[in-house]
Amino acid sequence: MISRLRSRTRNYMKADSLQQIADKLWAEDNFILVGHAIPDGDCIGSLVGLYLGLTSVGKNCAMFLADPVPPIYRYLAGSDKIQILNQEIMGDTIVYLDCSDVQRIGEKEAGYLKKTKYTINIDHHYTNDVFADYNLVDAGAAATAEIIFNLLDAMKIKLNQDIASALYTGIVMDTGRFNYSNTTSRTMRIAAALLDTGLDLDAIRINLFESRPRKEIQVLGQALQSLAFSEDGRIAWVCLSYEQLTDMNAVEIYPEDIINYTRMIAGVEVGLSFREIEPGIVKIGFRSKNRTDVAAIAARWGGGGHKKAAGARQNGTLEEVTKLVIASVKDVLD
Structure with a gap:
């Protein structure tokens, strides 16, 4: 379900729906996408998946993290575009991905981001404190990558194999290869849709699980x-x-x-x-x-x-x- 927002002194929107966030992303052109510190597979997969989706329809996007991309995720197309957040960055719309609160991007790094328009929070942690101007928090999703899949679908953005590989990676890692109890029938249907793009499942398996450095x-x-x-x-x-x-x-x-x-x-x-x-x-x-x-x-x-x-x-x-x-x-x- 979509989280209800806490009462705030600022005029936050209530119960932001998937379509509301999709419309907001269509209405803007310039985005900063940021994930949490010490990034995991869902963070990287969601970041890259949304980046590839938005740029495929002409949006200007930049991706930032406090820490380097772990080697096992560098096979993802677009992961090389992720920059280290180490100085003040100004952006029209800042999108936080897989962050339960703004400090998750890094205590120091949180102060580097300066918006000129809006902040958007997309996450699946039930502890999320709905900190942004617009919040899409689905605690029933197994991974933030699930939400990104639904968001791109609502935006009518066609998935290619690169987008699908990123989102599949996020889901695989946050569900423990579909073993954890957060795996739902919705999770499996989304995974099936991603597989239908023709993504290279062998490449994903080898990079994630069979290429570990000594x-x-x-x-x-x-x-x-x-x-x-x-x-x-x-x-x-x-x-x-x-x-x-x-x-x-x-x-x-x-x-x-x-x-x-x-x-x-x-x-x-x-x-x-x-x-x-x-x-x-x-x-x-x-x-x-x-x-x-x-x-x-x-x-x-x-x-x-x-x-x-x-x-x-x-x-x-x-x-x-x-x-x-x-x-x-x-x-x-x-």
């Missing part, structure tokens, strides 16, 4: 060596320090699926990952197997996400943050 496997091995459990075995976690990552020359390398190894263990309800991305700054990943709402737990630490998959970033030493977060998870499970 360094990435070394990072995975180092993380799994740290695997630890709570006394009752319901919580499992892995940790990587900044020192470990620098010793491996792998600060920018972090396989997205590391945390899934904690959740796949028998008896584990909540899996966690702790990665010190800078000295004193820890990125936390949360995953749940059944009914535990890890987005609510992540919110305690300034993060958010989905009920079964969430994240946060916290200041403090790796040891301190790990201890405190595990204690907060135990409070919920007890």
Whole structure:
């Protein structure tokens, strides 16, 4: 469903529909598209998919991220057009993709974006705080890429194989290859429509899952060596320090699926990952197997996400943050 907007002091539109957002995109010509920091497959796929769709009908678009595109997504046509957001940027219309709040693009980077007309927020996180002038938030969508598919359809923009590959990538990654419970019949119908464009499924599979750099496997091995459990075995976690990552020359390398190894263990309800991305700054990943709402737990630490998959970033030493977060998870499970 489309999120209802909170009461604000500004004159925000109510219940922005898919068609309202489609009409707004048709009415404007110049766009800045931006995704969240430490981008994942849905972020990149949605960003590139919308960019290719809008530029195919003559719109002027530029894409920005706080961090580089992860190597596994660089096979997507158009991904090479993504720029690093490291200075003030002025744009008529700024479109935020896969961001539950404006700070998700990066605390420093959020201040770089300056609009002259509107902001548009397109997302599927139920924790989204509807921060833009126009908001299209569908918490029932398995991925933001699903919403982009429907948006391009509402705009009557024809999908080509490049657009389809980007959106399929976003959906595949956010559904865990269609394994997670967020996968719906709508998800499968959209995936089928994308396949019908003739996209190269082998290329997608090989690039996403069968071309991992050796360094990435070394990072995975180092993380799994740290695997630890709570006394009752319901919580499992892995940790990587900044020192470990620098010793491996792998600060920018972090396989997205590391945390899934904690959740796949028998008896584990909540899996966690702790990665010190800078000295004193820890990125936390949360995953749940059944009914535990890890987005609510992540919110305690300034993060958010989905009920079964969430994240946060916290200041403090790796040891301190790990201890405190595990204690907060135990409070919920007890």
